[in-house]
Amino acid sequence: MAGRHPDAACRPPMIGGGTGREVVVVGDVATDVVVVLSGEPAPGSDRPASIRSRGGGAGANVAAHLAGLGTSVVLAGCIGDDAAGAGLAAELTAAGARLRLRTVPGAPTGTIVSLVEPGGQRSMLADRGANLHLRPEDVPSPSPGGHLHLSGYTLLDPGPRHAGLTALAAAVAAGCTVSLDPASTGPLGRYGVDRWLADTAAATVLLPNAEEARLLTGCADVADAARALARRHPVVAVTCGADGALWASGDLLVHRPAHPTEVVDTTGAGDAFAAGLLAVWLASPGVDPGDALDAGLARAAEVVRRPGAR
Numbered sequence: 001m002a003g004r005h006p007d008a009a010c011r012p013p014m015i016g017g018g019t020g021r022e023v024v025v026v027g028d029v030a031t032d033v034v035v036v037l038s039g040e041p042a043p044g045s046d047r048p049a050s051i052r053s054r055g056g057g058a059g060a061n062v063a064a065h066l067a068g069l070g071t072s073v074v075l076a077g078c079i080g081d082d083a084a085g086a087g088l089a090a091e092l093t094a095a096g097a098r099l100r101l102r103t104v105p106g107a108p109t110g111t112i113v114s115l116v117e118p119g120g121q122r123s124m125l126a127d128r129g130a131n132l133h134l135r136p137e138d139v140p141s142p143s144p145g146g147h148l149h150l151s152g153y154t155l156l157d158p159g160p161r162h163a164g165l166t167a168l169a170a171a172v173a174a175g176c177t178v179s180l181d182p183a184s185t186g187p188l189g190r191y192g193v194d195r196w197l198a199d200t201a202a203a204t205v206l207l208p209n210a211e212e213a214r215l216l217t218g219c220a221d222v223a224d225a226a227r228a229l230a231r232r233h234p235v236v237a238v239t240c241g242a243d244g245a246l247w248a249s250g251d252l253l254v255h256r257p258a259h260p261t262e263v264v265d266t267t268g269a270g271d272a273f274a275a276g277l278l279a280v281w282l283a284s285p286g287v288d289p290g291d292a293l294d295a296g297l298a299r300a301a302e303v304v305r306r307p308g309a310r
Contacts, residue, residue: 021282022072026139026167027059027151028131029077029092029101030110031084034265034307037117054308055091056112057131058151058183061268061309065275065299066149067096071282076100076139076167078130080109085130095310102138104130116265116307124267128153134160139167142174147282149274152183155199156191165199172202177285179205181274182212189215197232205235205281207274213238222246223253235281237293239273241266245297247289256293259301268309273300 036050055064063075075097079085081104088109089101107130116122134154142148148171154164171178180203182188188196193216200206206229208216213225213236222240229236230248238246244257276299280292303309 022146024074025059025063025149026076028057029060029079030057030112032056033113035115036307056309061271062275063097064095064310065272069279071279074098078102078104078133080107080130081105085109104133114267122267132159134163136163136166142171142176144174146176149179152181156187177204181207185211185215206233207237209239245293247293254289259297261301263304265307266304269300269304272303
């Protein structure tokens, strides 16, 4: 981050501290239709599959996991005036999240179809529905000393982009820390790397996966990419799938291996990792980076054992 002393990147700011920091999560709320294929896709023919509907949406996933880990969390977003929206709101409330979800008349609640191949790799088909109608006034004003987690999907579409940028600016002005997930390489590339880097320069914690880190830096080696991003942000945590995760801050680079687990569905693994890491980091910003990575990897390992993101 411009203007920050190099040593400060190793020590995230001690704003608020303790476990009482409130987190505002801004992002999508959706139904995940998870299709677990019994074999490779069979274009033009049939393939048996297990099909289940689950709660999803990048913002909702992070909020649900944070609440489950005991963090005080408010989820800001939009749902449709339909049964799916009402059901998701009830589920998230039961999970312990406080909701600031606006109902958008005439728009469907977001739906994502996740096609999961043997080994856990998935392809996602997204109809974001009401999520595209997010407005700046839908996001609560941050409390001084709090934290904003912003899903990158909010910035990558013209509809909710203004709300996301407004929330980020308001959080920084209030002295809050900010975490940001770049979301997906396809829309990120269309948005423009230089534009993204400029718009998100104030983020405290960046949470890309390996491909997003490579795209944002042009570095082929993920460790080099993490180091390059750490010259822009105080903390960078890069998920590397089966290779675990990296923490970069200042000149420090820490790697932790993935936790052993059976991989059924990788949907939502990055959101679970983000919540696990953030819950520990928010409680103690001076936490050992390896412990923070392990907390995120443990949460991700739980999620990939079964279909669905939470």
